[in-house]
Amino acid sequence: MATIVSPPHFSPVEDAENIKKACQGWGTDEKGIISILGHRNLFQRKLIRQAYHEIYHEDLTHQLKSELSGDFERAICLWVLDPPERDAHLANVALQKTVPDYKVLVEIACMRSPEDLLASRRAYRSLYKRSLEEDLASRTNGDIRRLLVAMVSAYKYDGEEIDETLAQSEAEILHDEILGKAIDHEETIRVLSTRSSVQLSAIFNRYKDLYGRSITKDLLNHPTSEYLSALRAAIRCIKNPNRYYAKVLRNAINSVGTDEDALSRVMVTKAEKDLKQIAELYLKRNDVSLDQAVAKETSGDYKAFLLALLGHGEA
Amino acid sequence: MATIVSPPHFSPVEDAENIKKACQGWGTDEKGIISILGHRNLFQRKLIRQAYHEIYHEDLTHQLKSELSGDFERAICLWVLDPPERDAHLANVALQKTVPDYKVLVEIACMRSPEDLLASRRAYRSLYKRSLEEDLASRTNGDIRRLLVAMVSAYKYDGEEIDETLAQSEAEILHDEILGKAIDHEETIRVLSTRSSVQLSAIFNRYKDLYGRSITKDLLNHPTSEYLSALRAAIRCIKNPNRYYAKVLRNAINSVGTDEDALSRVMVTKAEKDLKQIAELYLKRNDVSLDQAVAKETSGDYKAFLLALLGHGEA
Structure with missing residues (x-):
């Protein structure tokens, strides 16, 4: 579920004009910008960007880039872009x-x-x-x-069909390669990059049934390398996306000086999708709410914007 | 340029009904089917297939499969399918x-x-x-x-921009790997599978400028393997598609007993595109026209259908 709160009725033209006003004159009215863009859903932002372009013949992201700066600028520009x-x-x-x-x-x-x-x-x-x-x-x-x-x-099959026999044989292949009996990871890469998400989940479940440990645990026992850590991240993304994102947020917030790029990336990408569930997982694992952690580790307009994405403030 | 001849006006419903008639009764009227489908362009065939489905609640290809047989059946079914x-x-x-x-x-x-x-x-x-x-x-x-x-x-860039510096350095990479100085072909595969068609053409030209021989000639001097022959085929497809197809046709026609699958594949795929140019290249290289060669090496309804694709018979 989404965390952001957006009004049922709004005017893209008025929003575009108010953003322009907030950008004009002596100093920028960042709060004004947050009060608009921090409370508009994807479709609404798209219409505002279109209206802005039609009225001022300029891309809204260019305007924001030239008026704002730092983590706040990068985060709000990400937010204005279409997901692709x-x-x-x-x-x-x-x-x-x-x-x-x-x-x-x-x-x-x-x-x-x-x-x-x-x-x-x-x-x-x-x-x-x-x-x-x-x-x-x-x-x-x-x-x-x-x-x-x-x-x-990849352009994977995304239907619901699962081949259990294949799941068994490919769980064995992953086990053999990961535990080092094979000279390379060719088959692991093939399986990860071509099998559908539901088939991969079946493979990971079969792996655990067969060997009593999860594939991610087995990977942890390896000497690390960039490749193995990317492989493990990929498997975690497929197994449980929300838990993966909760961990990225935790690492970003706990890293020395805060990793704002990772923090913004996850918040912006998920605010309209599963950020609510991610925040619940975050609270369970860290004994502090995501909102509190974000408020503690960030400041100024950047903090205000992230809190808006978490549903704070009026729509 | 296309070789097939299609009428400017036609009725998909009449065509569908006439095909059905040709399929009914004692024996199938293959000539009737060829006189229709052999002279309809992609868009017309699509409409006929739709009309056929609406009238008889059956896919036209299923009907054709059940009535026809052998190389003729396979070729005409390929022809009725949408290109993807x-x-x-x-x-x-x-x-x-x-x-x-x-x-x-x-x-x-x-x-x-x-x-x-x-x-x-x-x-x-x-x-x-x-x-x-x-x-x-x-x-x-x-x-x-x-x-x-x-x-x-791959989902390659298909614009016209070329990076000449990159073309030079990647021509050198291909040369090094193909002449065996590298332990594997990782970079060759990267270049072939990710660079755009125009960039690859620039790389192949640069290769010839630098080393005085074409990359395909250098590949010929290698001990053959399935991989190297696929690599060479890929390079030939990119360098000169029509010449490549003319060669496929020549091999198909000259192989013992004729390779009908390859013959049908190229004729059906290219009849509405460059079969005219391919046929000209064929004539130049083989001192016999493609039409004559096809007529000599095939027979019956299959021959009549291929000749229709080459523009014979009335539209």
């Missing part, structure tokens, strides 16, 4: 880092529906004039490249 | 062979536009409840799997 554009942007930023931020790519590859992943690849191609897998493949190598390129390129 | 469905069907048949028919998969991966390839993957998923790359990956292994899975999963 947002994914494309997040992937591009992740790939431009000295060491690419693999987790962001794993999240995009594993947490989107096949159609949504395709829409993100389409947006990437149109924004950057290269394909997502092209940039990813040229910035990585070895096992992590094999895994990530295969995962972002 | 046809690709999905061809890929599925290729994958079900004891040794998968890699060339079919290479053709589909390399000869379709990014959007068309996506449409074929979508059709595959909806027909077979698994993804194309899923079936492909589970039926292959090693280098050929890496190459083919990456190629069919």
Whole structure:
């Protein structure tokens, strides 16, 4: 369930005009901007961005970029983007880092529906004039490249059919490769990147039935590598997306100085989907509510915006 | 340019009714069926299939399958399918062979536009409840799997922009790997499967400028393997699709007993696109026209249908 609160009635033109007013004159009225955009759902933001473009012949994200700064600017711009554009942007930023931020790519590859992943690849191609897998493949190598390129390129079956016999034999394959009896992880990568989500869940369940331990626990006993940690992240994303996100939030909030990029990414991506369930899991695991943790670790307009995403303030 | 001749005016309902008549009674009127379907373009066939379904509550391809047989039946059913469905069907048949028919998969991966390839993957998923790359990956292994899975999963940039510096450095990478200085072909597979068609053409041209021989000639000097022959086929598809198809036709026609599957595949796939240019290349290389060669090596209704695709007979 979503956490943000949006009004049933609104005027995209008035919102666009009020955002423009908030950007004009001496200093910017950040609170005014948050009171509008922090309380509009995806469809409403889309209409506001369209209205803004029609009235002022400028993209709303450009205006916001030029008026705002820091974590607040980055978060609210992410929020204004359409989800496929947002994914494309997040992937591009992740790939431009000295060491690419693999987790962001794993999240995009594993947490989107096949159609949504395709829409993100389409947006990437149109924004950057290269394909997502092209940039990813040229910035990585070895096992992590094999895994990530295969995962972002997949267009998986998304029906409900499960093949239990196959689940058994492929659980065995994963076990053999992960416990080191195979010379490489070719089959593990094939299974992870081609089998549907429901089939993979069946495989992971079968794994636990057969060997008495979860596949993620078995992976923890390995010497770590970038590849293995990406593999483990992918499996966790598929097994339990909300628990995965709760952990990302916990790490982001507890890291020295707070990892604002990760915090914003999860909050913005999930505020209209499962942030309520993620916040419940967060509270269970951390004995403090997500709202309190966010309020404690952030400040200023950035804090006000994240709290708006969590449903605080008037719509 | 297309070879088939279709009438400017036609009635899908009349056509559907005449096909039904041709299928009823004692024996089937194959000539009647060819005189209709052999002279209808893609859009017209689509409307006939729709009309047929509305009137008789049966798919036209099922009716044709039950009335016809052999190479003629397979060819005309391919012809009635929508191109994405046809690709999905061809890929599925290729994958079900004891040794998968890699060339079919290479053709589909390399000869379709990014959007068309996506449409074929979508059709595959909806027909077979698994993804194309899923079936492909589970039926292959090693280098050929890496190459083919990456190629069919690509959603390449299809703009006209070329990066000449990159073309130079990647021509060098291909040269190093192909002449055996590298331990594997990881980079070759990356380049082939992620760079856009125009960028790949620039790379192949740069290769020839730098080393004085074409990349396909260098590949010929290698000991052959399934992987290398698929790689060479992919490069030839990208460099010059029509010349590639002319060669497939030549091999199909000259093989002992004629390779009807390959012959039908190319004729049906290209009759509405570049079969005219392919036939011109065929004539230049073989001193016999494609029409004469087809007429000599085939017979009966199959021959009549292929000649209709080549533009013979009245529309």
